[in-house]
Amino acid sequence: MNIAIIGYGKMGHEIEAIAIERGHKVVLAIDKNNTHELNPILLKKVDVAIEFTTPETAFKNIETCLKAGVPTVCGTTGWLNRLEEAKRIAEQYNTALFYASNYSIGVNLFFKINQLLASLANKHCEYDVSIEEIHHTQKKDAPSGTAITIAQILSKELNRYNDWSLLPEFYDDRIPIKAIREGNVPGTHSVFFDSEQDQIILTHKAKNRRGFALGAMLAAEFSLDKKGFLTMDSLLNG
Ligand SMILES: NC(=O)c1ccc[n+]([C@@H]2O[C@H](COP(=O)([O-])OP(=O)(O)OC[C@H]3O[C@@H](n4cnc5c(N)ncnc54)[C@H](OP(=O)(O)O)[C@@H]3O)[C@@H](O)[C@H]2O)c1
Structure with missing residues (x-):
């Protein structure tokens, strides 16, 4: 080509x-x-x-x-x-x-795992869901497009969320996203399902581009x- x-x-x-x-x-x-x-x-x-x-x-x-x-x-x-x-x-x-x-193929598999976990957690309202993304300091947009895609996948499955918000802005019905800019990080995304008793963390970490x-x-x-x-x-x- x-x-x-x-x-x-x-x-x-x-x-x-x-x-x-x-x-x-x-x-x-x-x-x-x-x-x-x-x-x-x-x-x-x-x-x-x-x-x-x-x-x-x-x-x-x-x-x-x-x-x-x-x-x-x-x-x-x-x-x-x-x-x-x-x-x-x-x-x-x-x-x-x-x-x-x-x-990244890995991230697209990660999307599917998040979708499955969110569909299972829909009935378990004791879990608060949040996203964290870490990227290199030259990145121009925040939150990352990938974090937004994850938030859209999760909020489609979880009736208690309608949208996302970039921290420090916070709303009960929006999945909070924390965007961190440091060093040369090519892209790390974590999703947290957090209750008073326990926490489930899913992370995808790109090692390079x-x-x-x-x-x-x-x-x-x-x-x-x-x-x-x-x-x-x-x-x-x-
Ligand atoms: N979808 C994905 O899988 C994925 C993965 C990684 C990155 N991204 C995204 O891809 C974009 C680029 O990332 P990057 O890390 O390659 O950034 P980068 O290193 O800053 O590269 C962007 C390049 O575009 C040039 N540019 C600026 N204006 C232009 C124009 N009008 N026409 C043609 N080129 C122009 C820039 O030139 P100057 O440096 O001179 O301004 C720079 O060389 C970002 O939005 C990033 O979030 C997406």
């Missing part, structure tokens, strides 16, 4: 290494200083675009790729207020948009001949 990497930062570099390992060619690498190269003419030689930039720039990049008919895999978090709009553009231009708040990059590459290979909105569920069950 001919790949465009949009956002040549920590994730962009990891993705490039995996693309080469898997026999793909990076024909376009876009960073802040050459954004003009992300245009319909240069996108003609691209089979699939992979976007990992910033919450402020993601939507415009995705829109440009989709309107050029290029299937686009996006991992940028913190821009989801425009996701529905992006899905409509993918439909309209008859191409694919793949979005995951976390491309390779798992995210590999998942994004699998998503890119999967998106090539697809149309519409795709997620990790489509990839793992497809």
